[in-house]
Structures are given as structure tokens and as C-alpha cells.
Amino acid sequence: MDTVIGETVLGADEIQAGLSEVAQQLNADFEEAVVITVVPGGILVTADLVRQLTFDVSMDWISCPHTPGEYNNASPIVYHQNVPIDGRHVIVIDDAIESGGTMKRLVAHLATFNPASISVATLFVKPGRVDTPVRQYFAREMDSDDMLVGFGLPWQDRLRNLPFVAKLAVPDLTIRSPHGVEEYPRLVQIWRSAVDATHDFLADEHRDEIEAVLASNYFPQVQLHVAERQGKAVGFAGVGGGNLEMLFVDAAERGHGIGTGLLDFVVAEHGVRTVDVNEQNGQAADFYRRRGFVVVSRDELDDEGRPYPILHLALPGA
Template sequence: MSKLGKILYTEDEIEKRIKEMAWIIQEEYPPEEDLVVLAILKGSVYFLSDFTRALKRPVLLDFLSIGVKRDTERNRIITYVKDLSIPIKGKHVLLLEDVIGTGLTLGTILQHIESFSPKSLKVLTLLDNPKKRLLNVTVHYSLFTMPDTFVVGYGLDYEEKYRNLPDIYELKMR
């Protein structure tokens, strides 16, 4: 059984940080060069939608969908359910991630994306949980540093539920 706990980040706080981050990021990429914004399905969909609408420049969008089988917290097998659809060779790529914890899954995804030879590859996360980090991955941009708790809402789920909530909540497990 699970129960919603306190709101950690409100819809207004998320919107404000997205607008701030969009301004910062669009200043870093030359407007005449392609920027591919790549999101990991499903958790990043709301974030992707709001973030790309806040950018005042053209972008190309693509998605990865992964499957993760876990033997233990440190032993994961990642499969690509949906791989890249557009060529990214020689293009700037900004990877949007919902939550970065251990860094193990992200490290594997970054290696996969790098195999397509983008001009640059940076990571933007909605929530960063550096206390969980096991692999030293570079997170270039982060909207929030989260407490070490399980969260839902704004695309984040528990058993495919709660994604549609506009705020991000702590989820209490019982």
C-alpha cells in the first residue's frame, strides 16, 4: 500500500525552474546549429513538453524507451525498447532525464548515445539525487536536488500511477 506524502515541488516551482533553465540552455547553443532534445520515456514526457515549449529556438525531438531488468541494485540489464529515430551525428544533443540516482542506467544510456557521434552531449535532469550516486556521471543541469525519498507526479510514477499529478510528491510506502 502507498500513500501520497507532502508536496516536494509545486507546479509553480517546477514551471519557474523550467523557464530559468530554458533561458540558460538556449544561450549556450548556437541558434544556427541543430539542437536535439532527447527524452527517456515515459517519466520525462511532461518535463520534455514544458521544457521545449519554454525554449525560444527550433529543436529536434526524439525519444528512447528502455527496459531495465534488475538482479540487484548494482546489476542491471538495459534493453532499448525504442531507439533513436533521427540521426544525431554532428548535432548537439541534450538528454532530458526525470530522476538521476545511482547513475548506472544513465551511464549506459550516455555510452549508447555517444556511439552515434553527436557534436556534444549534455544532461538535464528534473531531479538529481546525488546521495544515491554509485557511478560518477556528469549532470550538466539540474532543476532540483531531491531528498533521498521516493517521488511521484509530474511524469514520475509508482506502478504506472500518479504520473498525471501536476506537483511532485513524496510517496509513503506502507
């Protein structure tokens, strides 16, 4: 089990100190509330947090199974409203907000029961999370979207019980050239997985148009590099003329440092200084901004004249 547990990010003492901070914030703002735990991930945070609350608390639970880091979770929401929330203040407790996609769905679902307010309380949040338009209470904002385990956060349904939070130590990542055109179908699969997870703004017909010609028209125009982990292709990047033309990671492998590994490789090996990103793909734009890229210009349409604005980003001095 220990082979996947990497560097400790939050020790047991730091976790308790952080939850005390969150409890102090909540105690200052509430006189009563219904605490709804997101299970199973929020169980440990709830247990340690509610015992520090000084106001009247009712307790319930909600669930929506998902893969950690998943942005477009479509799993059914399980919520029985064992405690009525109509006209009452609700505090949703989870271990963390990672992508934020699931929490956003849970908040929207609970809003249909007409509570007086909805707030979210977690130990920490990640920088790449989507916006959830409610008050959020948390102890720490992480510096990256790296996959984390422990204190409610799982890896393959294990490690939730760790008393600390640690980085996931994944096997070494290999970046190589593609195994010829015979590997293109797998790269198209990766592209589709990534697009389905992040490009909800893309019309189905436009997605299908691009997918149909990806291998024949797009791949031959760039120098491809494939990220491989445990003998399986999990991401790829395409470079042309010093510009990063494409970078996609299998949705199931997000948060493992694969995107960062590919970006670092093409910057170091090809001198990549620029990249173009769909403006509606805020997750990607934030990914590059956190790695030093800045927006230098914008086009209203994409290269094919479709209504998807493009941000042109560059490293300083490019």
C-alpha cells in the first residue's frame, strides 16, 4: 500500500489546526444549521469539525460517486432529506474541493429543496476548481491540482483512513515518440476522453468533426510526444514551430502530473514558448497561467471559423 503514498502535504496536527480555523469561521457566522456530509469522503472532516461547533446542528448525508478530480460527474445523486432543510441554513461538509464539478452539482440539487442558505466547508480546495456560487469555508488553498490521498481522499477506493494528506506517488512517467500511425487510435481515445471531461462548451457536431479528422489532418502536422505510465499511453502533446498545438490527458489520469510532465518536456526539449487555448476552457487557461504563461492576444473565432474564442498565451520574453 505504501508504494503510492508520496510526500506528506498536511500532517495530522496541521489538519486539526486547519479544521479549528474552519470551526471558528462557522461559529462566528451561524446560530443553527443542518450539516450535510458528502459521503464517504467527508466523514472524517465532519467527525472532527462538528465537535468544535458551538451552535445547534442537525445532521444528514448526501452522496454522488465519482472519480477524484473528475469535472463532469454524471453519477446519480443520493439524498433522502432525512432532516427537512426548507427555510434552514445548510452547511455541506466534504474533505476537499478538487475539480469542484461534483460539489457544484450537489449544491444545485440541494437548492431545489428551498434552504435559507447553502455554504460549503472543507479542509482545503484546489486552484483548478470550477466556481461554485456559495460561501466556502476552508483552511487552505493548495498550490497545485496534484492528486492527493488520505483523510477521506481515496486512491482506488483505498487510503481514505490515513490520518494525514499526502501526494499520490505514481510510477515514473515516460515521454516518448508515438509508435507510428498504429498508435493514433489510442491518441484519439485520449483526446475524446479529455474533451468530454473539459470541453462542455463544444457542440457535439463540432466535436465529432474534429475527432473524425484528428488522425488524418491534425497529427501529421505536429511533432507528437506520448506520455506513458505503466505501459499505457495516458496523454500526448503536439508541437509545431515552437508552439504547443495540443496537449491532452486521459480523463481517468488527471491530477497525476501528466500534463505538467508533458509541458515541461516540450518547453525543455523544443523550446515551446506559446500555446493557444479555448477561452471557454478555463481549466486549461488556468493550468498554463500557473506555469508562467500570460495572455498576449485573443481571437473571437477558432482557426476553422467556429464560435469558440481563442486565447494566445506566451511565456514572458517570447
